[in-house]
Amino acid sequence: MPPAVHEGYSLFDFDTLGLTPKLNTALKRAGFKQPTPIQNKAIPLALEGHDILGLAQTGTGKTLAFGLPLVEQLLAQPGKPAPKAVKALILAPTRELTNQIAESLRPLLAGSKLRIAIVVGGQSIGKQINTLSRGTDILVATPGRLIDLMERGAVDLGQVRHLVLDEADQMLDLGFIHALRKIAPRLGTPRQTMLFSATMPKQMEELSRAYLNDPQRVQVAPPGKAADKITQSVHFLAKQEKPAKLREILSRDRAALTLVFARTKHGAEKLMKGLVADGYNAASIHGNKNQNQRDRAIKAFRDGKVNILVATDVAARGIDVPGVAYVVNYELPDVPDNYVHRIGRTARAGREGEAIAFCAPEEADLLRQIQKLMKIDIPAASGTSPLGKGGDARKGRTAASRRPTRNTGSRSNTKAPARKRRLKWKRAAAANVAQGVAAHQ
16 A cells, blocks of 8 residues: 555644654754645654654755654653664765765754764775774664665664655665665664655655555655746757867856766866866766765855856766756756756755756667656746657757746656667666766765
Protein backbone atom coordinates (compact mmCIF):
# COMPACT_ATOMS: atom_id res chain seq x y z
CA MET A 1 0.00 0.00 0.00
CA PRO A 2 1.42 3.44 -0.93
CA PRO A 3 2.07 5.88 1.91
CA ALA A 4 -0.81 8.14 2.83
CA VAL A 5 -0.60 11.70 1.52
CA HIS A 6 -1.05 14.02 4.45
CA GLU A 7 -2.43 17.52 4.04
CA GLY A 8 -0.42 18.80 6.99
CA TYR A 9 -1.27 21.08 9.87
CA SER A 10 -2.08 24.75 9.96
CA LEU A 11 0.88 26.48 11.58
CA PHE A 12 1.31 30.21 12.04
CA ASP A 13 4.73 30.12 13.70
CA PHE A 14 7.06 27.69 15.42
CA ASP A 15 5.82 28.71 18.87
CA THR A 16 2.70 26.59 18.34
CA LEU A 17 4.74 23.36 18.25
CA GLY A 18 5.49 23.24 21.96
CA LEU A 19 9.23 22.85 21.44
CA THR A 20 11.74 22.81 24.27
CA PRO A 21 12.77 26.32 25.40
CA LYS A 22 16.35 25.80 24.17
CA LEU A 23 15.21 24.93 20.66
CA ASN A 24 12.68 27.77 20.57
CA THR A 25 15.42 30.21 21.55
CA ALA A 26 17.78 28.78 18.92
CA LEU A 27 15.11 29.12 16.22
CA LYS A 28 14.50 32.75 17.07
CA ARG A 29 18.21 33.56 17.13
CA ALA A 30 18.57 31.92 13.72
CA GLY A 31 15.72 34.05 12.33
CA PHE A 32 13.18 31.27 11.75
CA LYS A 33 9.66 32.61 12.27
CA GLN A 34 7.20 30.85 9.97
CA PRO A 35 7.48 27.37 8.46
CA THR A 36 7.69 26.79 4.72
CA PRO A 37 5.02 24.53 3.15
CA ILE A 38 7.14 21.37 3.43
CA GLN A 39 8.03 22.23 7.04
CA ASN A 40 4.38 22.95 7.78
CA LYS A 41 3.41 19.46 6.67
CA ALA A 42 6.39 17.37 7.77
CA ILE A 43 7.40 18.74 11.17
CA PRO A 44 4.25 17.95 13.18
CA LEU A 45 4.09 14.41 11.80
CA ALA A 46 7.78 13.82 12.46
CA LEU A 47 7.43 15.13 16.01
CA GLU A 48 4.71 12.49 16.53
CA GLY A 49 7.25 9.83 15.55
CA HIS A 50 5.93 8.94 12.08
CA ASP A 51 8.22 7.83 9.29
CA ILE A 52 8.18 10.50 6.58
CA LEU A 53 8.36 10.38 2.78
CA GLY A 54 8.85 14.04 1.86
CA LEU A 55 8.64 15.37 -1.69
CA ALA A 56 9.59 18.97 -2.36
CA GLN A 57 11.76 21.00 -4.70
CA THR A 58 15.22 22.04 -3.65
CA GLY A 59 15.38 25.35 -1.81
CA THR A 60 12.07 24.86 0.02
CA GLY A 61 13.44 24.21 3.50
CA LYS A 62 13.73 20.42 3.57
CA THR A 63 16.70 20.46 5.94
CA LEU A 64 14.74 22.17 8.71
CA ALA A 65 11.77 19.90 7.94
CA PHE A 66 13.73 16.90 9.17
CA GLY A 67 16.30 18.73 11.29
CA LEU A 68 13.96 20.46 13.73
CA PRO A 69 12.04 17.33 14.84
CA LEU A 70 15.33 15.42 14.93
CA VAL A 71 16.93 17.91 17.31
CA GLU A 72 13.78 18.18 19.43
CA GLN A 73 13.66 14.42 19.94
CA LEU A 74 17.39 14.21 20.71
CA LEU A 75 17.02 16.93 23.34
CA ALA A 76 14.43 14.70 25.02
CA GLN A 77 16.91 11.80 25.20
CA PRO A 78 19.19 12.34 28.21
CA GLY A 79 22.79 11.23 28.33
CA LYS A 80 25.89 11.58 26.21
CA PRO A 81 26.50 9.15 23.36
CA ALA A 82 28.87 6.33 24.19
CA PRO A 83 32.32 6.21 22.54
CA LYS A 84 31.98 5.57 18.79
CA ALA A 85 28.18 5.64 19.15
CA VAL A 86 25.74 7.66 17.02
CA LYS A 87 22.17 8.59 17.96
CA ALA A 88 20.98 10.02 14.62
CA LEU A 89 22.34 9.35 11.13
CA ILE A 90 21.81 11.60 8.10
CA LEU A 91 22.96 10.20 4.76
CA ALA A 92 23.50 12.48 1.76
CA PRO A 93 24.95 11.75 -1.70
CA THR A 94 27.70 14.40 -1.83
CA ARG A 95 30.33 16.06 0.31
CA GLU A 96 28.90 19.49 -0.45
CA LEU A 97 25.44 18.48 0.68
CA THR A 98 26.70 16.97 3.93
CA ASN A 99 28.48 20.24 4.71
CA GLN A 100 25.38 22.27 3.88
CA ILE A 101 23.18 20.07 6.09
CA ALA A 102 25.56 20.38 9.03
CA GLU A 103 25.82 24.15 8.61
CA SER A 104 22.02 24.42 8.60
CA LEU A 105 21.64 22.29 11.73
CA ARG A 106 24.35 23.89 13.88
CA PRO A 107 22.24 26.98 14.77
CA LEU A 108 19.57 24.62 16.16
CA LEU A 109 22.12 23.10 18.55
CA ALA A 110 23.10 26.43 20.08
CA GLY A 111 22.76 26.37 23.85
CA SER A 112 22.59 22.58 24.00
CA LYS A 113 25.20 19.86 24.56
CA LEU A 114 24.30 18.03 21.35
CA ARG A 115 27.23 17.31 19.04
CA ILE A 116 27.23 16.99 15.26
CA ALA A 117 29.97 15.39 13.14
CA ILE A 118 30.61 15.05 9.40
CA VAL A 119 32.33 12.15 7.65
CA VAL A 120 32.98 12.35 3.91
CA GLY A 121 35.56 11.12 1.43
CA GLY A 122 38.44 13.33 0.39
CA GLN A 123 39.33 14.24 3.97
CA SER A 124 41.55 12.67 6.62
CA ILE A 125 39.97 9.46 7.80
CA GLY A 126 42.27 9.52 10.83
CA LYS A 127 40.75 12.78 12.06
CA GLN A 128 37.27 11.38 11.47
CA ILE A 129 38.10 8.25 13.47
CA ASN A 130 39.32 10.46 16.31
CA THR A 131 36.14 12.55 16.23
CA LEU A 132 33.91 9.48 16.28
CA SER A 133 35.85 7.89 19.12
CA ARG A 134 34.13 10.37 21.46
CA GLY A 135 30.68 9.54 20.09
CA THR A 136 28.27 12.01 18.49
CA ASP A 137 24.57 12.79 18.66
CA ILE A 138 24.18 13.53 14.94
CA LEU A 139 26.34 12.10 12.17
CA VAL A 140 26.05 13.51 8.65
CA ALA A 141 27.78 11.21 6.17
CA THR A 142 28.24 10.11 2.62
CA PRO A 143 27.61 6.35 2.30
CA GLY A 144 31.04 5.38 0.94
CA ARG A 145 33.09 6.92 3.73
CA LEU A 146 30.66 5.67 6.38
CA ILE A 147 31.16 2.10 5.17
CA ASP A 148 34.95 2.61 5.30
CA LEU A 149 34.61 3.64 8.95
CA MET A 150 32.27 0.75 9.73
CA GLU A 151 34.76 -1.74 8.29
CA ARG A 152 37.49 -0.26 10.50
CA GLY A 153 35.30 -0.59 13.58
CA ALA A 154 35.45 3.17 14.10
CA VAL A 155 31.71 3.77 14.45
CA ASP A 156 28.87 2.00 16.28
CA LEU A 157 25.50 2.44 14.59
CA GLY A 158 23.64 0.15 16.94
CA GLN A 159 22.23 3.08 18.93
CA VAL A 160 20.89 4.97 15.90
CA ARG A 161 17.19 5.64 16.46
CA HIS A 162 16.75 8.28 13.74
CA LEU A 163 17.71 7.84 10.07
CA VAL A 164 17.39 10.54 7.39
CA LEU A 165 17.99 9.94 3.69
CA ASP A 166 18.34 13.33 2.00
CA GLU A 167 18.31 13.75 -1.78
CA ALA A 168 17.45 10.07 -1.93
CA ASP A 169 16.80 10.14 -5.67
CA GLN A 170 20.37 11.21 -6.30
CA MET A 171 21.64 8.42 -4.05
CA LEU A 172 19.74 5.98 -6.24
CA ASP A 173 21.22 7.52 -9.40
CA LEU A 174 24.73 7.06 -8.01
CA GLY A 175 24.22 3.45 -7.06
CA PHE A 176 24.19 4.01 -3.30
CA ILE A 177 21.32 1.60 -2.81
CA HIS A 178 23.98 -1.11 -2.39
CA ALA A 179 25.70 0.93 0.32
CA LEU A 180 22.38 1.45 2.08
CA ARG A 181 21.83 -2.30 2.15
CA LYS A 182 25.12 -2.64 4.06
CA ILE A 183 24.37 0.21 6.46
CA ALA A 184 20.72 -0.46 7.34
CA PRO A 185 21.20 -3.82 9.13
CA ARG A 186 23.70 -2.17 11.50
CA LEU A 187 21.23 0.50 12.68
CA GLY A 188 19.32 0.31 15.93
CA THR A 189 15.63 -0.60 16.15
CA PRO A 190 13.01 0.59 16.52
CA ARG A 191 13.89 3.77 14.67
CA GLN A 192 12.27 6.64 12.84
CA THR A 193 13.21 7.03 9.17
CA MET A 194 12.68 10.15 7.08
CA LEU A 195 13.29 10.14 3.33
CA PHE A 196 13.35 13.39 1.36
CA SER A 197 13.60 13.91 -2.39
CA ALA A 198 12.82 16.43 -5.12
CA THR A 199 11.79 13.78 -7.65
CA MET A 200 10.01 10.46 -7.39
CA PRO A 201 11.36 7.79 -9.75
CA LYS A 202 9.85 4.33 -9.49
CA GLN A 203 12.80 3.09 -7.43
CA MET A 204 11.89 5.60 -4.72
CA GLU A 205 8.63 3.76 -4.07
CA GLU A 206 10.64 0.55 -3.68
CA LEU A 207 13.06 2.31 -1.32
CA SER A 208 10.15 3.60 0.73
CA ARG A 209 8.63 0.14 1.06
CA ALA A 210 11.98 -1.38 2.06
CA TYR A 211 13.09 1.12 4.71
CA LEU A 212 10.05 3.10 5.92
CA ASN A 213 7.40 1.78 8.29
CA ASP A 214 3.88 2.98 7.45
CA PRO A 215 5.20 6.38 6.32
CA GLN A 216 3.28 9.60 5.99
CA ARG A 217 3.80 11.12 2.54
CA VAL A 218 4.10 14.91 2.55
CA GLN A 219 4.23 16.73 -0.75
CA VAL A 220 4.15 20.40 -1.68
CA ALA A 221 4.40 20.03 -5.47
CA PRO A 222 4.13 17.19 -8.01
CA PRO A 223 7.42 15.26 -8.22
CA GLY A 224 9.61 16.68 -11.00
CA LYS A 225 8.05 20.14 -10.85
CA ALA A 226 10.35 23.14 -10.47
CA ALA A 227 9.73 25.99 -8.06
CA ASP A 228 7.02 28.35 -9.29
CA LYS A 229 9.29 31.40 -9.19
CA ILE A 230 11.76 30.01 -11.72
CA THR A 231 11.40 31.48 -15.21
CA GLN A 232 12.57 28.94 -17.79
CA SER A 233 13.65 29.32 -21.40
CA VAL A 234 15.70 27.41 -23.97
CA HIS A 235 17.98 28.55 -26.81
CA PHE A 236 18.10 26.25 -29.83
CA LEU A 237 21.52 26.50 -31.44
CA ALA A 238 24.43 24.53 -32.85
CA LYS A 239 27.02 23.17 -30.43
CA GLN A 240 29.70 25.52 -31.75
CA GLU A 241 27.44 28.53 -31.08
CA LYS A 242 27.18 27.84 -27.34
CA PRO A 243 30.34 29.69 -26.20
CA ALA A 244 29.27 32.95 -27.85
CA LYS A 245 25.70 32.66 -26.58
CA LEU A 246 26.92 32.02 -23.02
CA ARG A 247 29.10 35.13 -23.08
CA GLU A 248 26.23 37.15 -24.49
CA ILE A 249 24.01 36.09 -21.58
CA LEU A 250 26.71 36.60 -18.95
CA SER A 251 27.49 40.09 -20.26
CA ARG A 252 23.91 41.26 -19.67
CA ASP A 253 24.47 41.28 -15.92
CA ARG A 254 28.13 40.74 -15.10
CA ALA A 255 27.60 41.15 -11.34
CA ALA A 256 24.86 38.50 -11.03
CA LEU A 257 25.60 35.16 -9.38
CA THR A 258 25.35 32.62 -12.19
CA LEU A 259 25.67 28.84 -11.99
CA VAL A 260 26.65 27.17 -15.27
CA PHE A 261 26.24 23.41 -15.70
CA ALA A 262 28.42 21.25 -17.91
CA ARG A 263 28.04 17.54 -18.43
CA THR A 264 31.60 16.36 -17.79
CA LYS A 265 34.50 17.22 -15.48
CA HIS A 266 36.83 18.05 -18.36
CA GLY A 267 34.16 20.09 -20.09
CA ALA A 268 33.48 22.11 -16.94
CA GLU A 269 37.18 22.90 -16.43
CA LYS A 270 37.70 23.87 -20.09
CA LEU A 271 34.62 26.10 -20.01
CA MET A 272 35.75 27.83 -16.80
CA LYS A 273 39.26 28.48 -18.13
CA GLY A 274 37.83 29.94 -21.33
CA LEU A 275 35.63 32.33 -19.35
CA VAL A 276 38.54 33.42 -17.15
CA ALA A 277 40.68 34.02 -20.25
CA ASP A 278 37.93 36.30 -21.57
CA GLY A 279 37.90 38.38 -18.39
CA TYR A 280 35.02 36.76 -16.52
CA ASN A 281 35.27 36.10 -12.78
CA ALA A 282 34.72 32.33 -12.79
CA ALA A 283 35.58 29.19 -10.80
CA SER A 284 34.71 25.52 -11.19
CA ILE A 285 33.76 22.51 -9.08
CA HIS A 286 33.79 18.92 -10.30
CA GLY A 287 35.03 15.48 -9.38
CA ASN A 288 38.66 16.19 -10.33
CA LYS A 289 38.88 18.95 -7.69
CA ASN A 290 39.87 17.97 -4.18
CA GLN A 291 37.61 18.82 -1.27
CA ASN A 292 39.52 21.94 -0.20
CA GLN A 293 39.43 23.32 -3.75
CA ARG A 294 35.71 22.70 -3.98
CA ASP A 295 35.04 24.25 -0.59
CA ARG A 296 37.06 27.35 -1.49
CA ALA A 297 35.24 27.75 -4.81
CA ILE A 298 31.80 27.47 -3.20
CA LYS A 299 32.77 29.91 -0.42
CA ALA A 300 34.07 32.42 -2.97
CA PHE A 301 30.83 32.08 -4.92
CA ARG A 302 28.69 32.45 -1.79
CA ASP A 303 30.70 35.50 -0.69
CA GLY A 304 30.44 37.13 -4.12
CA LYS A 305 34.19 37.05 -4.76
CA VAL A 306 33.44 34.84 -7.77
CA ASN A 307 30.15 35.41 -9.55
CA ILE A 308 30.25 32.55 -12.09
CA LEU A 309 30.53 28.96 -10.93
CA VAL A 310 30.85 26.20 -13.54
CA ALA A 311 29.79 22.83 -12.14
CA THR A 312 28.90 19.25 -12.90
CA ASP A 313 25.77 17.61 -11.49
CA VAL A 314 27.60 15.51 -8.92
CA ALA A 315 29.65 18.39 -7.51
CA ALA A 316 26.77 20.87 -7.39
CA ARG A 317 24.51 18.90 -5.04
CA GLY A 318 24.35 20.76 -1.76
CA ILE A 319 25.14 24.22 -3.15
CA ASP A 320 22.83 26.42 -1.12
CA VAL A 321 23.48 30.02 -2.17
CA PRO A 322 20.28 32.05 -1.86
CA GLY A 323 21.43 34.81 -4.21
CA VAL A 324 21.88 32.74 -7.40
CA ALA A 325 20.07 34.75 -10.08
CA TYR A 326 20.69 32.53 -13.11
CA VAL A 327 21.23 28.85 -13.82
CA VAL A 328 22.55 28.13 -17.31
CA ASN A 329 22.33 24.59 -18.61
CA TYR A 330 25.25 24.85 -21.04
CA GLU A 331 24.76 21.17 -21.74
CA LEU A 332 21.54 19.32 -20.96
CA PRO A 333 21.83 16.48 -18.42
CA ASP A 334 21.57 12.86 -19.49
CA VAL A 335 19.15 12.17 -16.63
CA PRO A 336 15.98 14.33 -16.72
CA ASP A 337 15.68 14.45 -12.92
CA ASN A 338 19.02 16.24 -12.78
CA TYR A 339 17.54 19.17 -14.71
CA VAL A 340 15.07 19.72 -11.86
CA HIS A 341 17.89 19.65 -9.33
CA ARG A 342 20.03 21.98 -11.43
CA ILE A 343 17.49 24.74 -11.81
CA GLY A 344 16.54 24.33 -8.15
CA ARG A 345 19.79 26.13 -7.32
CA THR A 346 18.00 29.40 -8.16
CA ALA A 347 14.78 30.90 -6.78
CA ARG A 348 15.66 29.58 -3.32
CA ALA A 349 14.02 30.71 -0.10
CA GLY A 350 11.15 32.43 -1.90
CA ARG A 351 13.30 34.44 -4.32
CA GLU A 352 12.85 34.63 -8.07
CA GLY A 353 15.33 33.18 -10.54
CA GLU A 354 15.89 32.37 -14.17
CA ALA A 355 16.89 29.04 -15.73
CA ILE A 356 18.32 29.15 -19.25
CA ALA A 357 19.01 26.02 -21.29
CA PHE A 358 21.06 25.51 -24.44
CA CYS A 359 19.86 22.76 -26.76
CA ALA A 360 21.91 21.59 -29.73
CA PRO A 361 20.25 19.35 -32.33
CA GLU A 362 21.87 16.25 -30.84
CA GLU A 363 20.32 17.12 -27.43
CA ALA A 364 16.73 17.31 -28.70
CA ASP A 365 15.78 13.94 -27.21
CA LEU A 366 17.22 14.97 -23.82
CA LEU A 367 15.02 18.07 -23.89
CA ARG A 368 12.00 15.95 -24.82
CA GLN A 369 12.57 13.72 -21.78
CA ILE A 370 12.96 16.75 -19.49
CA GLN A 371 9.71 18.27 -20.73
CA LYS A 372 7.93 14.96 -20.32
CA LEU A 373 9.11 14.69 -16.70
CA MET A 374 8.11 18.28 -15.87
CA LYS A 375 4.88 18.16 -17.92
CA ILE A 376 5.64 21.51 -19.55
CA ASP A 377 6.96 22.85 -22.84
CA ILE A 378 9.94 25.07 -22.01
CA PRO A 379 9.55 28.29 -24.04
CA ALA A 380 12.04 28.98 -26.83
CA ALA A 381 14.14 32.13 -26.36
CA SER A 382 15.99 31.88 -29.69
CA GLY A 383 16.38 29.51 -32.59
CA THR A 384 13.92 26.96 -33.94
CA SER A 385 12.90 24.01 -31.85
CA PRO A 386 13.10 20.55 -33.43
CA LEU A 387 10.26 19.66 -31.06
CA GLY A 388 6.76 20.70 -32.03
CA LYS A 389 4.04 21.61 -29.56
CA GLY A 390 3.78 18.86 -26.99
CA GLY A 391 7.34 17.69 -27.77
CA ASP A 392 6.62 16.54 -31.35
CA ALA A 393 9.90 16.49 -33.27
CA ARG A 394 8.08 16.84 -36.60
CA LYS A 395 6.85 20.37 -35.87
CA GLY A 396 9.47 23.03 -35.15
CA ARG A 397 8.75 26.25 -33.29
CA THR A 398 10.54 29.56 -33.55
CA ALA A 399 11.49 31.67 -30.56
CA ALA A 400 8.93 34.27 -31.60
CA SER A 401 6.12 31.77 -31.17
CA ARG A 402 6.64 31.46 -27.43
CA ARG A 403 7.68 33.87 -24.69
CA PRO A 404 9.55 32.74 -21.58
CA THR A 405 7.01 32.04 -18.86
CA ARG A 406 6.96 30.36 -15.47
CA ASN A 407 5.74 26.82 -14.97
CA THR A 408 2.22 26.40 -16.29
CA GLY A 409 1.64 22.70 -15.81
CA SER A 410 0.95 22.11 -19.53
CA ARG A 411 1.57 18.54 -20.57
CA SER A 412 4.01 17.10 -23.06
CA ASN A 413 2.51 13.89 -24.48
CA THR A 414 5.01 12.51 -27.00
CA LYS A 415 7.03 9.48 -25.90
CA ALA A 416 10.56 8.88 -27.10
CA PRO A 417 11.08 5.49 -28.78
CA ALA A 418 11.29 2.94 -26.01
CA ARG A 419 14.50 1.24 -27.17
CA LYS A 420 16.34 4.55 -27.62
CA ARG A 421 15.12 5.79 -24.27
CA ARG A 422 16.32 2.66 -22.48
CA LEU A 423 19.78 2.98 -24.04
CA LYS A 424 20.03 6.63 -22.97
CA TRP A 425 19.05 5.80 -19.41
CA LYS A 426 21.64 3.00 -19.24
CA ARG A 427 24.36 5.31 -20.56
CA ALA A 428 23.29 8.02 -18.13
CA ALA A 429 23.32 5.68 -15.14
CA ALA A 430 26.78 4.42 -16.05
CA ALA A 431 28.10 7.95 -16.47
CA ASN A 432 26.64 9.06 -13.14
CA VAL A 433 28.16 6.16 -11.24
CA ALA A 434 31.57 6.66 -12.91
CA GLN A 435 31.57 10.37 -12.13
CA GLY A 436 30.39 9.79 -8.58
CA VAL A 437 33.03 7.29 -7.50
CA ALA A 438 35.71 9.86 -6.70
CA ALA A 439 33.33 12.42 -5.22
CA HIS A 440 31.34 10.17 -2.88
CA GLN A 441 33.69 7.83 -1.09
